[in-house]
């Protein structure tokens with residue numbers, strides 16, 4: 232029998248930071264996309280949508296690779312990704328902006344109060360919505376949160 | 391089920407009407423009112439008939455029409471064109487060419503508009519093919535069309551047939567699986583996304599493949615509470631991106647767990663789960679109760695091949711295909727000349743690959759009838775695209791499936 236090593240995220244569905252390619256502080260200050268898509272699945276719209284060719288793939292099953300130096304943080308890939316797996320993070324002096332895809336009703340509005348949730352759906356404090364865009368029925372929401380939570384918060388619950 | 395005294399009705403595709411009477415049927419059905427049936431029979435002659443208007447069937451029709459085939463008939467028993475696509479409210483994976491990032495339902499509308507804009511394609515909905523026969527010169531299909539003034543029997547004579555009938559959902563055997571509230575995931579998706587009906591308030595999902603994960607997420611979107619997803623295997627079978635979406639909404643996924651039974655008085659009131667060991671046996675003492683009013687089963691699909699069997703196409707059991715499938719060559723032709731298969735009917739896969747297989751089948755059927763516009767070049771392109779989709783780790787199953795089918799085609803191998 233073949234020896235099966237099952238990765239933690241294959242059991243839980245939750246990625247850890249070790250599974251991801253992360254940008255450096257400089258790049259985070261500029262605002263860049265974090266791609267949380269780590270399996271070889273037949274999918275590539277993120278590559279085609281990026282206006283500066285920051286995302287690349289050898290073939291359709293390859294894992295998307297991002298060049299953080301090219302990425303401008305324009306958020307287009309956030310709205311197109313069918314896996315809802317791309318987030319844009321921008322670290323500022325005293326807080327962070329997290330942009331995430333949101334596909335529930337009602338459609339959030341700028342100024343709405345929300346509870347920030349992490350990858351396991353655990354509440355990680357309150358935040359405000361600072362920006363809302365709509366792209367192909369996916370709402371792309373930007374929230375303002377504490378700096379330390381920028382790599383943790385990946386979902387929201389409207390209050 | 392019996393609907394308005396008519397037995398053997400598939401209620402899942404019967405539109406709801408005022409004062410409709412739906413009864414459970416536990417024996418061979420008998421017609422009480424024979425007048426309901428339209429006595430006028432109809433005969434239709436066409437070049438190609440396509441059974442099933444899912445992504446495979448629609449692409450087959452469009453492609454054959456582009457080759458210049460003068461009369462194509464697209465038949466579907468549903469009242470909507472599009473097959474599985476009409477209920478898929480999520481964005482599709484795949485490549486730019488197969489419209490990745492587009493939602494299934496938007497894709498259905500786009501393809502439907504293409505089908506409707508071609509004069510040589512006639513589509514016939516609410517029509518079930520109930521039998522098919524392989525004649526000397528042509529193939530004969532028997533269809534029943536549901537009309538307001540009674541059902542009509544139609545005889546379709548066609549030079550070539552493409553079966554793109556999709557698949558059926560698998561069920562699990564456990565005590566209580568016949569209680570109202572136990573659904574197939576596809577059924578739940580139809581209720582929510584086609585008819586706008588919530589299946590219940592609190593759902594237990596069984597199966598963490600892509601279908602289980604996606605339907606769980608769509609339940610959340612519809613405002614239904616999903617208690618958890620259970621999966622008998624030690625790992626999640628679907629894409630991590632789908633699992634991650636659920637997890638960050640707070641839905642737990644229990645791998646190495648299965649459903650033992652469902653209990654309730656006349657309807658689902660809860661389920662008993664049990665942990666599973668490495669040899670897939672339940673671990674005694676690990677039972678736990680979950681209260682819920684809906685249990686949703688998403689444990690795979692089986693290709694629909696009954697018509698293919700009837701017409702005499704050679705079939706084989708191929709585990710990776712999801713059951714018995716008609717074996718076919720690399721142009722999607724079965725062992726019966728002029729009879730083709732495409733999409734989930736030829737092995738469970740995806741809408742993207744169903745579309746490409748449909749294109750292959752459409753081109754091949756057209757070529758056989760003498761219509762050929764760069765057919766060879768196009769076939770090569772489609773085969774290459776299929777290879778691409780099947781080259782990653784999630785494409786292993788369909789890849790092996792198609793390799794086995796090719797083996798069987800070339801003389802056969804015992805598995």
Ligand SMILES: Cc1cc2nc3c(=O)[nH]c(=O)nc-3n(C[C@H](O)[C@H](O)[C@H](O)COP(=O)(O)OP(=O)(O)OC[C@H]3O[C@@H](n4cnc5c(N)ncnc54)[C@H](O)[C@@H]3O)c2cc1C
Pocket residue numbers: 441442443444445446447465466467468472473474475478481482483484517518519520554555556557576579600601602604605694697732733734735739740741742743744
């Ligand atoms: C929840 C879910 C999510 C999915 N997500 C994706 C995804 O993200 N990306 C992707 O690529 N794929 C996805 N798929 C898979 C995809 O939907 C199917 O692989 C695809 O629809 C198969 O296409 P098809 O044309 O073979 O069959 P279908 O779409 O099933 O169409 C078959 C049609 O045939 C008709 N029919 C059957 N028998 C008869 C008869 N006797 N007479 C008349 N008509 C008949 C049926 O009514 C049906 O309309 C998903 C599937 C499910 C269930």
Ligand code: SF4
Pocket residue numbers: 263264280281282283284285286297301302303304305306307308309319
């Ligand atoms: S945020 Fe814009 S620039 Fe950066 S990867 Fe996405 S699409 Fe490309």
Ligand code: SF4
Pocket residue numbers: 266267268274275276277278295311312313314315316317631
């Ligand atoms: S679009 Fe999303 S799911 Fe598809 S490859 Fe890119 S990151 Fe992964």
